[in-house]
Amino acid sequence: MSEGIDYGRLMHRAMRGLIQEVLEGVRDNGLPGDHHFFITFDTGHPDAELADWLSDRYPGEMTVVMQHWYDNLEVTDEGFTVTLNFGDAPERLYIPYDAIKTFVDPSVEFGLRFESQDAEEDEAREDDDTPPDGPGGKMPAPKPEKRDAEVVSLDRFRK
Template identity: 65%
Template sequence: MARSIDYGNLMHHAMRGLIRQVLSSVAQQGLPGSHHFFITFDTNHPDVALADWLHDRYPGEMTIVLQHWFENLHVDEEGFAVTLNFGDQPEPMYIPFDAIRTFVDPSVEFGLRFETQESDEEDELDEDDEEGDDTSPPAGEVVSLDSFRKS
């Protein structure tokens, strides 16, 4: 079987490394200037830790904001822990980098989006359909007439 370079996974790893660096800097020095983050993550990821009532309220996906009030930001190789305020109720949580779907800093119009595993599984299913019992006609293909011209 031919080996190939998995650029998608390499890019995701690099992008998560960037998030780790940014959050580590913020944990040590605070948020600089007007920077703030919107972080959307998969609440069903097995390593996410958050209060049951938050998981019940956000059963698939949740977006948190790191801006005015957050504390106890700790970053490790796998993710970050932070305490956020929900209606004057401090709630600690842990979010693995693998659970992050989007990371946005609107103050500088910067954002990262990670494809979800569901999308990958759907792509695999689509590929299986192409190889398996798919009875739909093949998609049309545009061919340049130049390829048929004699020189």
């Protein structure tokens, strides 16, 4: 049986489902009104697909804008594919939902930010009570201190 409920992982899955639903609506009906998206993603994610010159230029992360010109939007359960224009050079990108770091629609002051997978794994290790192996055999691991919940403000995404 599990030690507890992993609310962080459940929330990330729900937020990625929200992004999928929004993109499906855009695929089917286009971008309504003044809506547009800034999507920052990890270009080094193993499932991300982008032109070599883009991954060379943006080796860690990249922010793309879906607003005036985008084409061939395809949405799946794992991610989405879209063709965007980079200085009159159309390029097709595949962005897995797991690679998304931020998803912002400034027209309605809405934004989502995802912690990196490394940060989640580091936090999981901090919460692990398994003692580390040391040169003298098993060493006792200190219990992690309890922390208060952190409130995240979306003010930074407002106009």
